[in-house]
Amino acid sequence: MTTDLVQFLSGIDIFKKLDRTELSTVADSLRRISAAANEILFRQGDEGDELFIIAEGQVAVTVRLPSGDSFEVAQFGAGTFLGEMAIFDRSPRSASCVTKEASTLYSMSSRDFYSLVHDHPRAAIKIMYRMLEATTGRLTNSSKFLSDMVVWGEGARKRAITDDFTGLYNRRFLDDAIEDQTAQALAEGRPMSVLMFDLDHFHAINEAYGMEIGDHVIKSLVPVIRQTLRDTDLPARYGGDEFTVILPDTGPAEALEIAWKLVHGVSELTVLQEIDGPIDTVSTSVGVASLPGHGKTGSELKDRADEALYAAKSAGRNRAEVWKRADVGA
Template identity: 35%
Template sequence: MSDQISENNGELVPFFTDPVLINSPLFSGLSELESNAVTAFLERRPIKRGAVIFNEGDAGEEMFVLLSGDLSAFVAQSDGTPRYMFSIPPGDFFGEMSIIANEPRSATISAKEDSEVVVLQALDFYRIIYVHPMIGVKMLFAIAGVQNIWLDRTAQHLRDLMSWGETARRRAITDDLTGLYNRRFLDNSIKERIRNGSLELRKMSLMVMDLDNIHEINDRYGSQAVDRILVTVADVIRGMMRTGDICARLDGDEFAVLLPDADAEAARTIAERVREMVSIQKIIVASSEGNREPITLSIHTSIGIAEAPSQVEAEEEIKVIDRALAALRKAKEGGKNRVEVD
């Protein structure tokens, strides 16, 4: 390429001898002659660290190519605080879409360090298209190509955000250890069904259970053994429930299952099956002494059941839980490893 130069504030500055500019996607498709023609429209501009090149919402009157340094893009969140979006490395161009679409700037661009850009005014960009249509076509194709890449990246970013959102939603309503729903989700489900359902036509029961003698197991074999037991019991409960049942871990070794379309007797039948299935599990845990063989444990559970009333009363969803817990206490006091109905 030639060493054609442009005048900037009285200083002669070379442009297309700069490899960053030569290899920029905006100009890399131009011939030497075409590059020389574009040079006449370009201006080199230093940017101090921390300086803002343009703000989100500004009118788009210039487009840029970063020659050196590092730039950051930010967008305003709903509360007005800036959110970092991406960095702009040397060779990348930016600001073109506001010119082409005649729309305000979609982000704020600022310098992370002392930088230098090449500037093309909007009027000069359209003058190139008018005077040198082939150059204009090549530059527009370059812009379209980069925009397609950005669209692909944006689509991936949106997919990642959706995936993150779904993961966050699941984490907000599930128990980390067992994968069952948590107490908050169970409470909301009970409220929704009691307040919105027709309980005269559709019975509903709540089953609350906890594990017998779990504290002694924790004292003797440690928390890892207890975690293994909790996961095993959660798997048993999950595997035995019907479609539409809601299984939750309340706290510690307490579990609950919301049983739509099940009266107290139907819930008792389900609970007895769960109790029996839990009791036949053989759970292998490490011994309390590291030099001994692993130990196989059995576990038992006590279960309390409450049926939702046929008439909805104020705060009845809380009473259902309290009644199921009272039935659980009765099962404990009655000798454990049993089912009691409120």
């Protein structure tokens, strides 16, 4: 068995520079492990004190995500090793390791490795040199993995707060952001305004042309919104053809100017003029509400902006209105 093990070890990367006598010494320090499928070898956070060499089978390395889920980083098969850093400083494991199938492994403890360093320093130096090379390569791959994870996480974050149809923020983001922005503005004594707007006669457009054209009209608003708003503004599709915009550091007069720019920009759209049908114009009505005079919470500002929006509808549409108490029930 020792001869077979020595032969096996000679093919393992970290032992390739050892002669047969040195390999035999290493073989004597190893402990054989038979593991069933799905057996946990170690958990993320456990104190590490063993190097593992896989003789047969397959093991997976996983990390725990902030969500609590496990994410598989890599798989290792026969002839590979893992956990090499643990035998140096007994630091907590940076990942978990579990067998994917019935596996046979050999382990070297930190204590046995330091005995090798003491008794056979030449062999230990060879092993450490190969470990350093292997670890450098793995750290390079880990850096790429972490970079990929950051990109993946950023993409997931964006997907969670973005409206797929328009690319603007979604209602979930808006509902959270408006409360945060309102509280911050009040605490710092800064102005803030909210716009709510939707398309005039959108139901009639859908009835005349169908929902596909209606969707096309909604999408045509996005360039107008982006061109009209500033980089600090937060536009969101609130649902259907309804949109909400948070305007930081903006009082009611300036917010009304921006609202009117939206009105004029939308009125210049020619998307329906390209289609033979009963409606050839696109217009919007916009409601404006501002801190601190129109409300003290994000929810109140949305309600006031919505009331001002309906006041704009009642006044003839294709216009912008700032909230007034008389708007309630308009």
